[in-house]
Amino acid sequence: MEQKSVRESVVSTWSNDVTPSLSGLIAIPALSPAFDADWASTGHLAAAVQHVRTYLEGRDLPGARIEVVELEGRSPLLYVDVPATPGATGNSTVLMYGHLDKQPPVGGWSEGLDPWTPVIRDGRLYGRGSVDDGYSGYAASAALEAVHAAGGEHARIALLLETGEESGSPDLPAYLEHLSERLGEVGLVVCLDAGGMDYERLWLTTSLRGMVHLTVNVQLLATAQHSGLASGVVASSFRVLRQLLERIENAETGEIKLSELNVEVPASRRAEIEAVAEVAPDALRTAFPLVSGGKTVSEDALELLLNNYWRPTLSIIGGEGLPVPAEAGNVLRQSTTLTLSFRLPPTAIADEALAAIKRVLTTDVPYGAKVTIADGQQAENGWNAPEEAAWLTDALRRVDDEVFGRPHRATGMGGTIPFMGMLGEKYPEAQFLVTGACGADSNIHVPDEWLNLDYAQQVTEAVAHVLDAHARG
Template identity: 45%
Template sequence: MDASRFNPTLVERHVSAKWDDEIVPQLVEYIRIPNKSPMFDTDWVKNGFMDDAVKLMEGWARRQDIPGMQLEVVRLEGRTPLIFIEIPAAHGGRDDDCVLLYGHLDKQPEMTGWDDDLGPWKPVLRDGKLYGRGGADDGYAIYGSLTAILALHEQKIPHARCVILIEACEESGSYDLPAYVDHLAERIGQPSLVVCLDSGCGNYDQLWCTTSLRGLAGGNFSVKVLDEGVHSGDASGVVPSSFRLLRQLLSRIEDEDTGRILLDGLHAEIPADRLTQAKMCAEVLDTAVFDKFPFLPGMTPMNDDLTELVLNRTWRPALSVTGVDGMPPLASAGNVLRPHTAVKLSLRLPPTLDGKRAGELLQEALLRDPPNGAEVTLDLEKASTGWNAPAMAPWLERAIDAASQAFFKRPAMYMGEGGSIPFMGMLGEKFPGAQFMITGVLGPHSNAHGPNEFLHIEMGKRVTACVARVIAEHQAASARGETSGGAAVADSGTRHGDHGCC
């Protein structure tokens, strides 16, 4: 039996039952585990939550009936663990070709603002959605990957050798991953297709594939003016406000009226095909481009041109302040001129912009000639390059669209994403001949990283089925000689280790 005998009805039935009977209950238990990424839990080893998540996923994976499957939890000294699964080719598939499937199991921190009956570590099933931190980002990946392969085995459809990597450091920038990829290089081999289940979707009505990811530069920016706080009535008008000076310095980077990034070096030319994709996405999504966000009544987006909004979140730099220090809560804020103000900066970068250079530009702009001689520091935590997908091979474009038509009854869509997936840039360099299918379930209102995050269960089922179809078509294309494994780069290099998280 080959890919032409692929029966969507049987696959859909198998995948749906697996999700209902096993995957959703597994994800309920996973959400309960506060396995925050190392950046947000420096005592992660002692606390043991990461190991709890690994054991949960490992236990389920080992129970799956996939002939020849080998699973190992790899632990390099001083690094977060990694789940490595190797599945041999089956039913006439090629062992000299490889599909690499990727996901992660670490989570973002709690964040405030959850509804009273919801919470980050409190799984709640409601209206076809599973609420809680990490189910969609990206706990479902190992379950979806193995279920897609199981669906092929049920019909005896051939597939090439598959490798699954589930890391535990993605939300901290994947700084451990290059060491694992180098350590496992011989066992990974030469993948000609990389499937990543850690991305988003514009709606829940069709398959969405990511064509680009923004880079990220940022860190902790601090302005200090005093050794200690002083009476504001005594000092104001004499001592410059640290907040005002910080605001003044940020205006070197960002136009406070429009949000446009002012440094020319932080912009990049947008390729013509990405402009075309942005226009198509705007036409399909219409106002969902912006109304998927929980705007307050009367609030408007930064632009009334939908195509421009798509480009703003995928190909243009943008600055966010994601944390503040040096400010007491309102309830305990006295009449004190504070000694310092510090903020955490998150500067999203165009996909093709060099992250290291962007970090240098940020430092140059913020640290030169501090006003009033203030003590100004920038602890640059992230300076990572984004990713722009290589031209898609005809076989993969056909496979993705066929999968979307089979399980959504609508054509596939392609769009850049505003976040980062560190693994993609690294794999793009290490295997330059590989093709990429970057997809996911993070759609409207799913609110990854924020309060009330949820996994859209039906979308999870359909994406899983689509992955099964694409893996089957990959083998068919491989048999026709239409795929070629990426030529490995000798060393993934430590410079990938500071990639920004999603």
């Protein structure tokens, strides 16, 4: 395809059509079901789906079928099926993915900004869901329009926009199964729910960490006791829990000791991470708002990247049984409860990791304390991209030269996108393009979320070129 035509189409579509409609989507408080138990009656998710559906129905997507799919008791999904262009080779489907549900608004937005009020300042579109990732369906359709405008080709496209991603995509497996026959053989997956370290190049995500989440309670006393009378005789439940956690994590280094949670970093992924450390040596070290004098766990960029992408970590994300300081009496409490969140390397097996953690927490417990693991444990596998096909390598080089003017970079992501693990298992032969417009400072999930409009357009251009290259084989 001729790059000038691609760019002109994308810029025109974003300026005249995408940005106004995306602004309207931002105004809909479409909280994910985990944050709105009454989502079915409030109707915000349905409104978001209908808003984007109306936009897509007005676009020039020849032969497109656009429908809302809603299985009983599950949040809705927008499904768009676009036939292949006549010159496309092969019969595989391109599965394009995004989501329309949002995180809670969260207080503390800057003056003049609001989660449900779209504001454009200095090329940034502010509002909840702007970059995470309400823009994705718009970018997908704009990329297809650019392919047509530039005389390119694309295979059959299946665009899925779900409404439960921010809740862990609990309904997505059912929808994938429901649509399985219609999707057919998937040869390429394009996920626009990611991003990178800067806005100067295309960033690919080639791995995602998995997750284990559980809540553990340690109890030694049947009832709480006066600390002056019982301490030194009965161990604190907090100390017992500290001992148990020390079996799992080295408190000084953060190293996780269990073999089931550790893997060898593949050589190809390590090489990618080393390349990222060269172009963005301070990206992670300066990404987070530390207190005055605070430091990251290492000053070495490569170590931080490896820690975040391929090494297991433990975070204590909740607790119970501890009174607030103003109400803390001289009492030896009967129990302590902590919620543990483990991030796993992409190729670790989450169920085996969970089993190992539970075994360590409940075996040979100090002082015979009672350990209870609460219901509701979670174990999600990560994802590691397959080896890149030659056609995709060539397409990315063209994107580097013609769209961004500098080499792309591939890196991992410390978080989990359950959808990618599902698709990796369901379509093991497919190629994956996991990218997006999110930058390190895009403020996803927190106040002042914003989308870099120019960069989103460049990502759209890149997707158009990849779709054309895939269709030509």
